[in-house]
Amino acid sequence: MATDSPQTKKSVIRENIEAILIAVLLALFIRTFIIQAFKIPSGSMLPTLQIGDHILVSKFIYGVKMPFTGTTLIPISDPKANDIVVFQYPKDPSLDYIKRVIAVAGETVEIRDKKVYVNGKPFTDRHGVFLDPLVHSASMGPRDNFGPVTVPEGKIFTMGDNRDNSYDGRFWGFVDLQAVRGKAWIIYWSWDVQQSLFSLDRLLSIRWSRIGDFVH
Numbered sequence: 001m002a003t004d005s006p007q008t009k010k011s012v013i014r015e016n017i018e019a020i021l022i023a024v025l026l027a028l029f030i031r032t033f034i035i036q037a038f039k040i041p042s043g044s045m046l047p048t049l050q051i052g053d054h055i056l057v058s059k060f061i062y063g064v065k066m067p068f069t070g071t072t073l074i075p076i077s078d079p080k081a082n083d084i085v086v087f088q089y090p091k092d093p094s095l096d097y098i099k100r101v102i103a104v105a106g107e108t109v110e111i112r113d114k115k116v117y118v119n120g121k122p123f124t125d126r127h128g129v130f131l132d133p134l135v136h137s138a139s140m141g142p143r144d145n146f147g148p149v150t151v152p153e154g155k156i157f158t159m160g161d162n163r164d165n166s167y168d169g170r171f172w173g174f175v176d177l178q179a180v181r182g183k184a185w186i187i188y189w190s191w192d193v194q195q196s197l198f199s200l201d202r203l204l205s206i207r208w209s210r211i212g213d214f215v216h
Contacts, residue, residue, distance in 0.1 A: 034058075034060050035185070037054060039055070044099070044161075044168070046129075051193060052194075053190045054190065055184050058183050059181060062079060078177065079177070081104065084101075084183065084215055085156075086182055093179065099160050099168050100160070100161055102118065102123060102159050103118050104157075105151050108148050110147035111147060113145065114135060128161050129162060142171060154178075155176060156177065187215065190206070192205035
């Protein structure tokens with residue numbers, strides 16, 4: 001009866017290790033340059049994105065970037081108004097934030113009594129919602145009255161769609177283009193994360209109607 005020689009066994013082990021290494025490198029390449037998964041932990045983008053939505057973010061749509069530095073190697077396009085982008089939080093780059101682009105470099109942003117203006121004209125605001133009827137004066141904070149400010153070169157100004165409950169550019173400023181990870185693309189999973197992970201309620205909370213929705 002024929003048996004595998006030690007050399008044959010080593011060859012099989014080596015092939016398996018090589019296959020695993022190639023798979024890992026391919027996964028890292030895809031995650032770094034093409035697409036990455038993120039989950040929504042807060043309600044700052046309601047109603048567009050719900051807590052418990054899991055989304056895929058297109059990383060190459062704004063160009064191929066050098067890992068760690070964010071330097072663009074192959075430019076393709078820049079974020080534009082109404083894009084939903086994932087980026088490194090300016091105050092703590094270890095955190096990822098997701099917001100909607102309101103204005104880009106050279107544009108002037110102002111909020112007057114909850115109404116958003118860009119370059120002195122009403123912003124085409126199809127997604128933002130102000131649900132609190134109370135209007136805060138500028139002396140109370142920048143939530144409802146802000147600016148005008150002009151976006152510097154190489155920066156963007158972002159806000160959450162849930163305008164009354166979003167910690168965004170009104171409070172901490174601009175986002176550097178190098179800090180932008182990518183553009184929100186599609187919801188691949190969604191459920192109520194407030195339910196216990198190993199409970200029937202969590203399974204029953206799956207939002208089947210949201211799975212596969214493109215993010216706009």
